[in-house]
Amino acid sequence: MAFELPALPYAQDALAPHISAETLEYHYGKHHKTYVDNLNKLVDGTDNASKSLEEIIMSSEAGLFNNSAQVWNHTFFWNCLTPNGGGAPTGELADRINSSFGSYEDFKAQITEAGLTQFGSGWAWLVEDGSGLSIMKTPNADLPMKHSAKALFTIDVWEHAYYIDYRNARAKFIEVVLDNLVNWDFVAANLAA
Ligand code: MN
Numbered sequence: 001m002a003f004e005l006p007a008l009p010y011a012q013d014a015l016a017p018h019i020s021a022e023t024l025e026y027h028y029g030k031h032h033k034t035y036v037d038n039l040n041k042l043v044d045g046t047d048n049a050s051k052s053l054e055e056i057i058m059s060s061e062a063g064l065f066n067n068s069a070q071v072w073n074h075t076f077f078w079n080c081l082t083p084n085g086g087g088a089p090t091g092e093l094a095d096r097i098n099s100s101f102g103s104y105e106d107f108k109a110q111i112t113e114a115g116l117t118q119f120g121s122g123w124a125w126l127v128e129d130g131s132g133l134s135i136m137k138t139p140n141a142d143l144p145m146k147h148s149a150k151a152l153f154t155i156d157v158w159e160h161a162y163y164i165d166y167r168n169a170r171a172k173f174i175e176v177v178l179d180n181l182v183n184w185d186f187v188a189a190n191l192a193a
Helices: 021-043 053-059 062-079 091-101 104-117 159-166 170-180 184-192
Strands: 122-128 133-139 150-156
Touching: 021 062, 021 159, 053 062, 062 150, 091 104, 091 133, 091 184, 104 122, 104 133, 104 170, 150 170, 150 184, 159 170
Parallel strands: none
Antiparallel strands: 122 133, 122 150
């Protein structure tokens, strides 16, 4: 059973003007799809063909890890976004963020700093690491499950995530995502899972 590119949870133009349809055409339709295609080529005819995506991620390195993790990361990232999202969360999630970071503004500052200081390609994350909520940054395809942490939210800070809409302005992209696109219902569901 080959891995499939999951459908986007919204229309390709639904995140505009913050993330354009053209960006999703490339980022989802080409980059994410290529990771799925490469993963299928790597597992075809091997024992890995019958494993789950998570099993492959946890047991692999190099090309197989990079492609399987990038399939997971991108599916997770699309679900972290929603039209008319962003801003401060409410309810228990707000309480957890306030107790872990001091305030929503402090959380926002820390995840922005993580995204900006991830040299080259990678990801900025909100995670649950057993002792509470914390911020993590990972290079390339690396992800929290490889570090015994549960991913709650992420921002893709590879250049392909923002170059069409924001050119080199990674800081602007991060700000726009946090202010307009965060799917807090998905983040809360991850925390409760
Ligand atoms: Mn990406």
